[in-house]
Amino acid sequence: ESREARERERQWLRLQTHGELDDSRLVDGITGSRAVYMRRGEPDSMAFGSVQKAPKRITFVMDISGSMYTFNRIDGRLRRLQEVAVFLFESFAGFEAKYDYRMVGHSGTGPQAERLVEWGRPPRSETERLMIAKKMEAHAQFCYPGDHTLEGTSQAIDEIGRQAADERFVFVVSDADLQRYNIDVRDWNRIL
DSSP, rough: HHHHHHHHHOOOEESSSEEEEGGGGGGHHHOSSSSSEEEEEOTTSTTTOOEEEEEEEEEEEOOOOOOHHHHHHHOHHHHHHHHHHHHHHHHHHTTTTTTTEEEEEEETTTEEEEEEEETTBOSSSSSHHHHHHHHHHHHEEEEEEEOOOHHHHHHHHHHHHOOOOEEEEEEEEEOOOOTTTTTTTHHHHHHH
């Protein structure tokens, strides 16, 4: 209720051509500017900095396939993916009202083989973040072979489209061997 009331609250509108003289614009007035007044009114809802009514929604589709686990010994790709996930968790902490995100893992087991983070339930503690990182590694170690990058991307786009949002983003991380799994890049472009 209080948020709704604040949205309708009148504010000081600056850079006006009539109203009360804005003390912070005196020098501009001396140099000839006409927009040196301010007055009370309702802000333009389309103006920059307006109130965000719905959160920006973001889906992260992470590759937690067997190849991530296998090649982790060589190039550390799974470890780096886990670090990216924790970095994302920490980056969004405290911004839950502006950003709502979810994270799914795709592998040969399926396009949403692991639902790592659900809408509105980000990991709040270091322990929860660690558990998600361990879940990613355990799944990569024991999942079925194969790739569901295209299906995971398509499902993420469909799912995020059903959510009310200010803006929507889908980020896909995959180490898919396109030739091995007979994936045509044009198919992925059609999905995007």
